[in-house]
Amino acid sequence: MPCLNEAETLERCIAKAKDFLQRSGASGEIIIGDNGSTDGSVEIARRCGAQVVNVSIKGYGAALGGAIAASRGRYCVMGDSDDSYDFGDLALFVAKLREGADLVMGNRFLGEMAPGAMPWKNRYIGNPALSGLGRFLFAAPIRDFHCGLRAFSREAFFRMDLRTTGMEFASEMVVKATLLNMNIVEVPTTLSRDGRSRAPHLRPFRDGWRHLRFLLLFSPDWLFLYPGLFLMVAGALLGGWLLTSPIHIFGARLSLDTLIYCAAMIEIGFQSILFALLSRAYAIQEGLFPKPLRPSRFERIFSLERGILAGALLLGIGAWLFLTAFGIWREAQFGALDVERVTRVVISSSLSLSLGFEVILSSFLLSMLKMNVRLLPKATQAGRDGAQSIALSGEPEASCTM
DSSP, X not given: OEESSOTTTHHHXXXXXXXXXXXXXXXXXXXXXXXXXXXXXXXXXXXXXXXXXXXXSOSHXXXXXXXXXXXXXXXXXXXXXSSXXXXXXXXXXXXXXXXXXXXXXXXXXXXXXXTTSSOHHIIIIIHHHHXXXXXXXXXXXXXXXXXXXXXXXXXXXXHHOOOOOSTHHHHHHHHHHHHTTOOEEEEEEEEOOOOOSSOOSOOHHHHHHHHHHHHHHTOHIIIIIHHHHHHHHHHHHHHHHHHHSOEEETTEEEOHXXXXXXXXXXXXXXXXXXXXXXXXXXXXXXXXXXXXXXXXXXXXXXXXXXXXXXXXXXXXXXXXXXXXXXXXXXXXXXXOOOHHHHHHHXXXXXXXXXXXXXXXXXXXXXXXXXXXXXXXXXXXXXXXXXXXXXXXXXXXXXXXEO
């Protein structure tokens, strides 16, 4: 559980977790990821028999990540330290883990929610909207993306390779588990009013935006690729029609001015598609995205050489159109031109030339991002365990990560 000045409620949370471990007969440890508390929370945790991990990097995700990394159990249970979740009622979570689930999510909407436990804007707007968006973008089988009470195997956690340090940590866990095809299940849980007299650390609009931003950035297809394809196709279809002759729609005449905007749509759409390809390649190289088990159709087709050839072809078309426009100008003895005729050729030429250069340059950049670089061997999980082991006898089955 992440802890930042939770002296009012921390002891009750630890007591409930200890009670569950005693009643269930599970061997476990209770770990607090402290984020710089100054109200005596650390002393309370140690007095209650919990292990404290001091996490200097600020943030909800950083505190949880530090505590989980220090755990030794086969399974971990995480939850907030404000006494809003009942650590004494974890039987369903543990049962699902033992049945083979990688990630067990609590669902507050399937369980009980005490009056006033969740602000109305979170309950009826924010959480349903963000959870729905997450299901739509990633096909995640989760209806409560932001429930703070969840359990997972330690092995699954390290496979997720979570990177965010703030509130986005909760969304990243669900998204990464989904992209890795992990076994994810939901169980009902109870949400109570938190037991603190002070305002919570959560800021609904700020943290809601951070979750939304994360979901969009983790979905380059919906953010870049599909809008780009739409713009390119729409611009090409309408522009191709306008290249032959003006169009009359409900008395309005569409001609060169509309053709210029069509060229801009194609250019912007192409840029958006490039952003999708480059951002995905960068994210996979940096470990932000899980590396797909099989290469995509584009990856099977793409190579630097083919990119250069495609760009050269566009440059050749652009150059040929340029010479055509120059020939038209020469026919007019370098004087006044038929604007309707020559402008269509010039627009097509400039668009082909710009796309050709972009294809060649982006092919080099994409190839650089996909280079197989030599990396130092990753620390094994055993090594991590040794570096962050804690003085407890035996190997606990579960870690109540607090």
